[in-house]
Amino acid sequence: MFGLGIQELLIILVIVMLLFGATRLPELGSGLGKAIRGFKESLTGKDVIDVTPKKEKDEEKRSGEGKA
Incomplete structure (x- = not known):
């Protein structure tokens, strides 16, 4: 991929261990791993955010009481 062989990868691993x-x-x-997983999930678009407002039961009860 980047022309990295086993020797280069081992040198990088040793440097990371020292740091x-x-x-x-x-x-x-x-x-x-969590960052890569999150990035992949965002690319697939499985988690779509629902931005439509939802009515709460308390609001419906209040509006019904005011009409009576």
Whole structure:
């Protein structure tokens, strides 16, 4: 893909281990996974936001009491 071989990937992994340490790597991996998952879900468009106003039952009761 980018012309990265196993040697280059191992060097990048060692640099990341030195920068962040072994204790923070699971946190970083988890956060990265959640970000990628959220990005993929936004591309598929499964979660459509419904912006139509919904009537509440309390409002209907109040309007009915005022008419009587």
